[in-house]
Amino acid sequence: METVHSVVVVGAGAAGLYAAQMLKAQCPDVLVLEAQDRVGGRIRQVHGLAPWPIQAGAEFVHGANSVFVDSLRNSGFDFVEREWPDWWYFAKEKKLVHDEEVDDEVDKVHDMFDKDDMQRLAHPAEDIAASEWMKQQGASERMLAVADACYANDYGCSLSQLGVTEMVEESRGWDCGDTYLLVNRCLSHAVADMTKGVKVITQCPVECVEYGGPQQGVTLHCKKGLKLRAKRVVITVPLPILKEGILKFSPPLPEAKRSAISRVKMGNIIKIILSFKEQFWPENMFDLICTDSFVPEMWMLRYQEVMPGKGHPNIITGFISGEKADIASAMPESTAIASFLGQLDSIFGTPEAPKPATHNLAAGVVYDWSKNDFVKGGYSYPSLGALRGDRESLAAPVAGTVFFAGEATSTALNPCVQGAMDTGRRAATQVLASLQLLPSKL
Numbered sequence: 001m002e003t004v005h006s007v008v009v010v011g012a013g014a015a016g017l018y019a020a021q022m023l024k025a026q027c028p029d030v031l032v033l034e035a036q037d038r039v040g041g042r043i044r045q046v047h048g049l050a051p052w053p054i055q056a057g058a059e060f061v062h063g064a065n066s067v068f069v070d071s072l073r074n075s076g077f078d079f080v081e082r083e084w085p086d087w088w089y090f091a092k093e094k095k096l097v098h099d100e101e102v103d104d105e106v107d108k109v110h111d112m113f114d115k116d117d118m119q120r121l122a123h124p125a126e127d128i129a130a131s132e133w134m135k136q137q138g139a140s141e142r143m144l145a146v147a148d149a150c151y152a153n154d155y156g157c158s159l160s161q162l163g164v165t166e167m168v169e170e171s172r173g174w175d176c177g178d179t180y181l182l183v184n185r186c187l188s189h190a191v192a193d194m195t196k197g198v199k200v201i202t203q204c205p206v207e208c209v210e211y212g213g214p215q216q217g218v219t220l221h222c223k224k225g226l227k228l229r230a231k232r233v234v235i236t237v238p239l240p241i242l243k244e245g246i247l248k249f250s251p252p253l254p255e256a257k258r259s260a261i262s263r264v265k266m267g268n269i270i271k272i273i274l275s276f277k278e279q280f281w282p283e284n285m286f287d288l289i290c291t292d293s294f295v296p297e298m299w300m301l302r303y304q305e306v307m308p309g310k311g312h313p314n315i316i317t318g319f320i321s322g323e324k325a326d327i328a329s330a331m332p333e334s335t336a337i338a339s340f341l342g343q344l345d346s347i348f349g350t351p352e353a354p355k356p357a358t359h360n361l362a363a364g365v366v367y368d369w370s371k372n373d374f375v376k377g378g379y380s381y382p383s384l385g386a387l388r389g390d391r392e393s394l395a396a397p398v399a400g401t402v403f404f405a406g407e408a409t410s411t412a413l414n415p416c417v418q419g420a421m422d423t424g425r426r427a428a429t430q431v432l433a434s435l436q437l438l439p440s441k442l
């Protein structure tokens with residue numbers, strides 16, 4: 001006899017696991033299908049560079065008020081607050097400057113991207129790239145370079161790809177606060193807690209979702225011929241999986257959702273993580289933004305601060321998004337590492353030690369998210385050309401049986417872990433309502 005689950009969740013990242021947690025009391029047979037051989041999605045680690053795993057994906061906690069912070073506290077995590085960024089390197093001027101000593105142009109860029117000011121901005125009649133918007137306000141080339149390295153790179157794209165319409169939406173939706181927190185444990189513990197009591201089948205990519213109305217439910221066709229029936233399905237796969245038709249729908253998704261899928265973008269992100277025999281950067285350096293450089297942002301986590309007693313390896317993580325990530329992605333890994341080392345040598349080299357990075361390298365790892373076959377990029381960004389309402393279209397349930405979650409469906413445009421979890425909670429609430437199982441407290 002064919003098994004019918006009440007709910008199947010596709011994807012075991014933060015959105016899918018949190019949705020399953022929210023569903024499991026009312027729907028104990030909830031099942032999560034995950035394409036990869038592990039859970040966690042874009043929360044994943046690389047090993048072998050330090051006495052503990054280093055985060056290849058999510059690493060910091062953005063804002064102190066969120067479901068992510070609450071769940072980390074429940075899992076026994078502690079937090080250390082840091083300033084972001086605290087150092088700057090202006091490559092054209094070959095100048096390394098502490099944040100307290102930056103010039104007016106940097107302050108002007110911060111003012112332009114200030115979330116409180118941004119949320120008061122009227123939406124442009126027609127969407128415009130952040131680069132054009134800044135030029136209209138008289139920004140110099142240097143200010144554009146600052147915004148590209150600091151803000152656009154953090155948004156997960158280049159300045160010319162960043163759309164003002166969605167940027168305004170993002171600032172209006174942001175309610176997590178502006179603190180920047182480091183955590184004292186590996187995020188894999190948080191994933192393990194989110195997985196507790198939930199049945200997950202890994203290495204099970206779903207290829208097609210065949211759906212009818214609330215009475216018919218859905219049939220999921222997985223790789224290797226596995227076929228499953230469910231009353232409801234929650235789709236949490238990353239945007240490129242929908243864009244590229246890696247997961248198909250029968251009948252096809254409604255036009256409004258398909259066009260939103262095509263307009264909202266997710267660029268690539270690469271982390272280059274290097275471990276060094278000796279520290280050659282200033283003791284008080286945490287996060288360094290580099291204009292006009294191969295790696296626009298890097299951080300030097302003082303792990304002994306957040307993980308006391310675990311030694312003191314010298315690790316630098318480079319964070320590259322957007323068009324710069326596309327360039328780095330096309331290089332052999334050894335070339336990407338050599339380019340990063342060259343950048344570090346020109347920032348920190350002295351006449352006595354001109355190549356401190358190259359000479360001190362112990363090991364290096366490149367994690368290129370575009371090469372993960374079931375993620376294919378970093379996270380969704382405020383996309384030039386996306387329309388207001390596109391995120392609502394991405395989030396909208398279809399036929400009363402197919403529900404959507406995952407960071408790109410956050411109507412607050414929050415691409416962080418808490419944004420993904422919020423969408424998981426939203427989809428779980430919708431599913432329970434549609435099955436008439438909504439408890440009084442969710």
Ligand SMILES: Cc1cc2nc3c(=O)[nH]c(=O)nc-3n(C[C@H](O)[C@H](O)[C@H](O)COP(=O)(O)OP(=O)(O)OC[C@H]3O[C@@H](n4cnc5c(N)ncnc54)[C@H](O)[C@@H]3O)c2cc1C
Nearest residue numbers: 011013014015035041042057058059060206406407416417
């Ligand atoms: C480099 C990087 C740095 C980041 N830094 C931070 C940070 O510091 N702080 C922060 O809060 N957030 C950060 N983020 C964002 C955060 O990681 C994501 O927003 C969040 O983890 C996304 O969760 P999700 O569940 O929406 O998607 P995912 O975690 O991607 O989960 C989706 C899952 O679906 C699976 N899947 C895909 N196709 C199929 C299929 N056909 N069948 C079954 N399963 C499928 C995938 O394998 C994946 O496991 C970062 C992300 C990246 C990439």
